[in-house]
Amino acid sequence: MTTTSSSPDADLIEVSLVALAGREADMRALLFDRFFARYPARRDLFLHVSATSVRMTDETLQWMYGLAGDKKWVWAQVCELVFNHRNYDQLHAAEYAAFIDLAIGALRDTIGGWDDATEAAWRRQADALNALVDRAMREWTDAPLAYP
Numbered sequence: 380m381t382t383t384s385s386s387p388d389a390d391l392i393e394v395s396l397v398a399l400a401g402r403e404a405d406m407r408a409l410l411f412d413r414f415f416a417r418y419p420a421r422r423d424l425f426l427h428v429s430a431t432s433v434r435m436t437d438e439t440l441q442w443m444y445g446l447a448g449d450k451k452w453v454w455a456q457v458c459e460l461v462f463n464h465r466n467y468d469q470l471h472a473a474e475y476a477a478f479i480d481l482a483i484g485a486l487r488d489t490i491g492g493w494d495d496a497t498e499a500a501w502r503r504q505a506d507a508l509n510a511l512v513d514r515a516m517r518e519w520t521d522a523p524l525a526y527p
């Protein structure tokens with residue numbers, strides 16, 4: 380199996396992830412405050428937001444980094460996550476898209492010094508991730524398993 384190493388988007392994304400070091404908790408607080416402001420009814424689904432927000436945020440960012448490098452493992456993880464999240468409620472593609480969008484915004488506002496190329500790199504990979512979430516929802520809905 381051949382693997383790809385890097386790409387201009389992956390390089391830009393990596394620089395912003397490195398810049399976040401030490402301020403992850405601030406970024407997560409901003410992200411979840413904004414997410415709950417947009418979807419207040421979702422707040423009560425979170426039993427331990429300070430714990431679960433770590434993986435929710437990290438995986439979102441890591442998937443976009445993976446997609447920027449054309450990593451094939453991202454699809455299987457997205458697929459499983461979308462299926463697994465039916466345990467919380469019927470979540471909609473628009474909520475995932477909002478979370479992804481707010482994650483990028485919270486990262487930008489936490490680290491500052493963000494140029495147009497970095498913004499474009501994240502936005503391209505957000506589009507790619509949203510497309511995988513949509514595809515996972517479609518495929519699970521068509522599958523002979525109970526979804527959602």
Ligand code: HEM
Pocket residue numbers: 421424425426427428430431432434435436438439460464467470474475478479
């Ligand atoms: C790409 C987007 C998302 C990713 C990668 C993601 C990832 C995760 C992960 C890994 C967990 C488990 C955390 C742990 O046990 O440590 C989790 C929990 C959870 N997620 Fe997501 N998630 C995403 C989007 C969403 C959205 C849009 C909602 C909508 C409300 C949501 C609701 C929840 C809830 C309610 C929990 C359990 C929280 C708790 O028990 O405190 N997630 N998520």
